[in-house]
Amino acid sequence: MPPFIPDKKVVHNFHGLSTLRPTFTVMEFAAPGEQGQRLAIACEGWEIEYTVWSTENLTQSEIPVVVAFHGFARPLEDMRSAHRAWPNPHAMISIHLPHHGGSRPLPESGPDDRAIEPRVFNRIIDTIIINQVPNAGKRTLLGYSIGGRVALALLVDRPESWQHVVLLAPDGLKQSPFYAVTVHTRLGRLAWFWIDRHEQLVQKWSDALLEWGFISKHLNGFIYFHSSSHAMRMMVWKGWRSHRACWPSHEAIKAALEQVPNADFIFGEFDKIIPTRNAKRIRRMTQNLTNVTFQTVQSGHNLLKPETMDAVVRCIFES
Incomplete structure (x- = not known):
């Protein structure tokens, strides 16, 4: 939306x-x-x-x-x-x-x-x-x-x-280690903003991992939903960051x-x-x-x- x-x-x-x-x-x-x-x-x-x-x-x-x-x-x-x-x-x-x-x-x-x-x-x-x-x-x-x-x-x-x-x-x-690295480290910040610029590539990787059986359908859907637009990706970033003290x-x-x-x-x-x-x-x-x-x-x-x-x-x- x-x-x-x-x-x-x-x-x-x-x-x-x-x-x-x-x-x-x-x-x-x-x-x-x-x-x-x-x-x-x-x-x-x-x-x-x-x-x-x-x-x-x-x-x-x-x-x-x-x-x-x-x-x-x-x-x-x-x-x-x-x-x-x-x-x-x-x-x-x-x-x-x-x-x-x-x-x-x-x-x-x-x-x-x-x-x-x-x-x-x-x-x-x-x-x-x-x-x-x-x-x-x-x-x-x-x-x-x-x-x-x-x-x-x-x-x-x-x-x-x-x-x-x-x-x-x-x-x-x-x-999760992914959350901890993304929210609390400079490397995680760089990785997230790279994802923001290359979301189609990330989604292709997700599809491949699903096809090979490395991730579930749910996780694949999660990746698609949370990377669906720049606005959504920034909301995820700011939302995760804003709750890091909780x-x-x-x-x-x-x-x-x-x-x-x-x-x-x-x-x-x-x-x-x-x-x-x-x-x-x-x-x-x-x-x-x-x-x-x-x-x-x-x-x-x-x-x-x-x-x-x-x-x-x-x-x-x-x-």
Whole structure:
């Protein structure tokens, strides 16, 4: 899908609400008919786009809040299935990750591929909640795929802020060498920008490797999708780079999980992107923590399909 420039965006900051036309091109992954009402906050050098959904008849003096993060190259609207399946009254704040939709560094605030720090992201979330749910109660952190990695980083930064953490096929438990080299080294930068200039050759190599049986159809499709245009390749680059500070160690994750009342890891039984084996180490490290569960549902990687979310919710709330 080509880059999308919205006509208008509601941006709020500490001084109130204003309607601005963005001056940058953003990568939009939701078709116009799929987009809901979105807001954006300009805070801490970032513009973060989000939406808020709430269940009907919220009567509590303190409203439970679910903060939700989507997967890579997907829109924040994906998390609506979780909102609809969630069995308890709540307000859900679904947040666009950096370089998705309208979320990105503010102009002149630093390099366009700079990392968002977990402590900064937590403060931005605090501001969103104060603005949108002033009578907020207990907080749940919900992350899917790369959104799960971001959720882990936010948890590690401030475990006392979260009553419940739900991690759906979370990234961040096993780092691929390709990602590490690409994101953290000068060689990786040079290699990625070479790929950007020679994408057709890369795709031919991918086809050959598939034909020879060295890679799967899924990986071949992944390569095609993420190299489909210059805009997409730059989004992948900036998206990977912007989340590089959100990769806590297993030791830090374990320490944070010891402090949160409830944490649930859910994986797809047939997931080839983030298989259940990625959680072996953290599962072994937390085997004595009664507040942490690891479960699987009959699914591939897409745990956000409505029928799959129903199974996920049963795992969390009925087990």
